[in-house]
Amino acid sequence: MFQQNISVDLRNDGKIDEIKRLKKEKDDIIKEKDDIIKEKDDIIKEKDDIIKEKDDIIKEKDDIIKKKDGEIQNLTDIIKEKDNEIQNYIIKYLFNLENENIQEVTNLENENIQEVTNLENENIQEVTNFEIIEWCFYLGFDLKDNSIINFKVWCISKGFKNIVDFISYYKIYYSCRNAFDYLNLSTNVNDY
Structure with missing residues (x-):
C-alpha cells in the first residue's frame, strides 16, 4: 500500500x-x-x-x-x-x-x-520825309506856310490816322497795282 x-x-x-x-x-x-x-x-x-x-x-x-x-x-x-x-x-x-x-x-x-x-x-x-514832301507836291500842297499841317488834316479827313498811315497805305496800293500790271491782270486794286 x-x-x-x-x-x-x-x-x-x-x-x-x-x-x-x-x-x-x-x-x-x-x-x-x-x-x-x-x-x-x-x-x-x-x-x-x-x-x-x-x-x-x-x-x-x-x-x-x-x-x-x-x-x-x-x-x-x-x-x-x-x-x-x-x-x-x-x-x-x-x-x-x-x-x-x-x-x-x-x-x-x-x-x-x-x-x-x-x-x-x-x-x-x-516813310521818309522825302516821301512826305513828294506826296505833298503830288497832291498839290505847297510847302510854304503850314502845308504839312494842312496835308495832315487832309489825310485825317480821308480816314487815315496821320500822314504816315496814308503813305503806307498807298505804298501797298501801288505795289499791288504794279504787280497786277506786271502780270497783265485787271488793275482794280480797290477790290483787294
Whole structure:
C-alpha cells in the first residue's frame, strides 16, 4: 500500500506541475496581452499626438494662408492706388502737355502779332520825309506856310490816322497795282 500511495503522490505531483505550467503559460499570455494593450495604448497615444501635431500644422498652415491672403489684399490695394496714381499722372501730364501746347500756340500767335506789328512799324518807319514832301507836291500842297499841317488834316479827313498811315497805305496800293500790271491782270486794286 505504501507503494500505491507513492504512485498516487507522484501522479498528483505531475498534475501540480502541469497546473503550475499551465498557470505560468496563462500568466505569460496575460503578460503578453498586457504588453500588447500597453503597446496599443502607446500607439493610440502616438496617433493622438500625430493627429494633434497634424492639427497644429494645419492650423499653422491656415494661419499662414490667412496672413498671405491679407498680404495679397494689401498688395492688391497698393496696385489699385498705383493705378490711380498712374492715371492721375497721365491726366496731369496730358493736361500740362495741352497747356504747354496752348501756351506754345499762344506764344506763336503773340510772336506772329509782334512780327506783324514790327513789320508795320518798319513800313511806317520806311516813310521818309522825302516821301512826305513828294506826296505833298503830288497832291498839290505847297510847302510854304503850314502845308504839312494842312496835308495832315487832309489825310485825317480821308480816314487815315496821320500822314504816315496814308503813305503806307498807298505804298501797298501801288505795289499791288504794279504787280497786277506786271502780270497783265485787271488793275482794280480797290477790290483787294
